[in-house]
Amino acid sequence: MESIQVIIIGAGPGGTSAAIRLAQNGFKVALIDRAMPVGSKNLSGGVLWGNDLAEILPEWQEEAPIERHIINKKVGFLSNDDSTVLDFNFNEWNSKPYNGVSILRAKFDDWLASKASEAGVAVLSGITIDSLIIENDQIKGVRQGNEELRADIVILAEGANPRLMLKHGLSFKGQKQFKRKDMMLGIKEVLTIDQKLLEERFLLEKDQGIAGEFVLGNIPGGIKAGGFFYTNKSTISLGVVIHLDSFPEDKASSAQHRTYKVQEYFKNHPYISRLIKDSTSIEYGAKLIPEMPIDRFPNFYGNGYLIVGDAAGFVFSNGIVIQGMNYAIKSGILAADTIIEANGNYSATKLAMYQKKLSNSYILKDFKKFKNVKKMTKNSKLFEIYPKAINTGFKEVFNTNGKSKNHAYKVILKSFKNSGMGFLSLLKDSSKIRRI
Amino acid sequence: MEVINFDIKNKIGVTSWETDSHENAHIVVNGNICKNCPHHLCIAGCPTECFKFYENEMVFQYEDCVECGTCDIMCDQGAVSWNNPRGTYGVKYSQG
Numbered sequence A: 001m002e003s004i005q006v007i008i009i010g011a012g013p014g015g016t017s018a019a020i021r022l023a024q025n026g027f028k029v030a031l032i033d034r035a036m037p038v039g040s041k042n043l044s045g046g047v048l049w050g051n052d053l054a055e056i057l058p059e060w061q062e063e064a065p066i067e068r069h070i071i072n073k074k075v076g077f078l079s080n081d082d083s084t085v086l087d088f089n090f091n092e093w094n095s096k097p098y099n100g101v102s103i104l105r106a107k108f109d110d111w112l113a114s115k116a117s118e119a120g121v122a123v124l125s126g127i128t129i130d131s132l133i134i135e136n137d138q139i140k141g142v143r144q145g146n147e148e149l150r151a152d153i154v155i156l157a158e159g160a161n162p163r164l165m166l167k168h169g170l171s172f173k174g175q176k177q178f179k180r181k182d183m184m185l186g187i188k189e190v191l192t193i194d195q196k197l198l199e200e201r202f203l204l205e206k207d208q209g210i211a212g213e214f215v216l217g218n219i220p221g222g223i224k225a226g227g228f229f230y231t232n233k234s235t236i237s238l239g240v241v242i243h244l245d246s247f248p249e250d251k252a253s254s255a256q257h258r259t260y261k262v263q264e265y266f267k268n269h270p271y272i273s274r275l276i277k278d279s280t281s282i283e284y285g286a287k288l289i290p291e292m293p294i295d296r297f298p299n300f301y302g303n304g305y306l307i308v309g310d311a312a313g314f315v316f317s318n319g320i321v322i323q324g325m326n327y328a329i330k331s332g333i334l335a336a337d338t339i340i341e342a343n344g345n346y347s348a349t350k351l352a353m354y355q356k357k358l359s360n361s362y363i364l365k366d367f368k369k370f371k372n373v374k375k376m377t378k379n380s381k382l383f384e385i386y387p388k389a390i391n392t393g394f395k396e397v398f399n400t401n402g403k404s405k406n407h408a409y410k411v412i413l414k415s416f417k418n419s420g421m422g423f424l425s426l427l428k429d430s431s432k433i434r435r436i
Numbered sequence B: 001m002e003v004i005n006f007d008i009k010n011k012i013g014v015t016s017w018e019t020d021s022h023e024n025a026h027i028v029v030n031g032n033i034c035k036n037c038p039h040h041l042c043i044a045g046c047p048t049e050c051f052k053f054y055e056n057e058m059v060f061q062y063e064d065c066v067e068c069g070t071c072d073i074m075c076d077q078g079a080v081s082w083n084n085p086r087g088t089y090g091v092k093y094s095q096g
Helices: A013-024 A105-118 A163-167 A195-201 A259-268 A270-275 A325-342 A348-360 A362-369 A371-377 A380-384 A386-398 A408-418 A423-433 B041-045 B070-074
Strands: A006-009 A029-033 A047-049 A068-078 A083-089 A100-102 A122-125 A131-135 A138-144 A147-150 A153-156 A183-192 A208-216 A225-231 A235-243 A280-290 A305-307 B016-018 B027-029 B051-054 B057-060 B080-082 B090-092
Touching: A006 A013, A006 A138, A013 A029, A013 A105, A013 A325, A029 A105, A047 A325, A068 A225, A068 A270, A068 A386, A083 A208, A083 A270, A083 A386, A100 A208, A105 A122, A131 A163, A138 A153, A153 A325, A183 A259, A183 B070, A208 A259, A208 A380, A208 A386, A225 A259, A225 A270, A235 A259, A259 A270, A280 B070, A305 A325, A325 A348, A325 A362, A348 A362, A362 A371, A380 A386, A386 A408, B027 B057, B041 B051, B041 B070, B070 B080
Parallel strands: A006 A029, A006 A153, A029 A122, A068 A208, A153 A305
Antiparallel strands: A047 A100, A068 A083, A068 A100, A131 A138, A138 A147, A183 A235, A183 A280, A208 A225, A225 A235, B016 B090, B027 B080, B051 B057
């Protein structure tokens, strides 16, 4: 292990993309992950959007273990028994480069790490780093037990639960713990289903897939959550995303409410239960999802280090879209480019160009442009009132019950009014929806 | 609805672990603090029900932990000490 120039902690898409870019430019890189094999501790919803990987692996869509390419997106509002689901079909999404592909991370991340090995990266799996070596306010390497590994610079790609960052005070304002309002919990199951049945049920031809995302208005206790399902080859990734700050802070509530029950309420909704009929759960997992606003992001760089991906807070969510892996890959590539251009000077002053690169890319542009969207995704009306009002409204439009028909817009407005929303607050919210 | 009495322990059997010994548990909970906790949000938050409050004692077991980190965030009383498991130990996804 002589003369390692860059240590990268975490072999998710962010860390591994940085490793590949650096190795392609002649750097000696060690990519360290606590899982054995690489990928076996990595979890995500399951759609990789965009084509950022093409910057380092132009043929990735031919070679990677892709489950299906997404041609159909559904956005739905679920209330207790009813649902209104918008169904978007874009023919363009059927041709390469695909706009989005479903993946399973244990396979995908292992494949990506194998591409890093091929490029000359030393991939060290099954190693948990205990601490960072910090000398004269500069990060110099990592420690595990009595062993040290030194390098010129360290990339922190630890993911959503970044223990080293928290331990060494590299999180926002040196906090040792995240705030509940800044994190969501994602829970996911992988359900196995006969491939032919899946394709017939979801109207899919070979290799085509669906991404469905839902506002959940059927969760008791005021718990705010969204649901999703993505089709894989012969499995379905199905899960929920839960706002951790929506659990009431009292024992009576904690005796009753559970994050894992949110997943059951989602699965038991009639719209969803019909879709997953005759499937069997083969894996259950969970991960945190950063949701901090841009003014509570950590510093992305400092003396001898850069932060990428979930560890930096780079997950975009606006209620109908939630994306992290593309931001991880892009930030990993930009971190690598920063190191390449820094020319051996890894002081914070020099590494400040990483911030500039992030600002000039879609990453920080997206987060800045959508910074007010949190007000909408945290709005309890989005969960408690909208799904019910939308479903009741449309039901009345479509119901044929011997009564004279009314104009659709009047019926739906009335439904909102009956659910306790005045016209003014509807107008106020619609100006927020504009931000999505 | 059947969700109310749903038992998560029946479900997580499909997930795999490489379980480390007790003295190497990656999460340690100081149960004395939990006795005075006003909310016990760890119990509500944990997706695999590793926390249970039973006969005025917080009972914690690390074996079913999927290492998400939720308990560390839910606990604002300082009772949860959270570390990554030793290399190769802990949850092992085959799908992810």
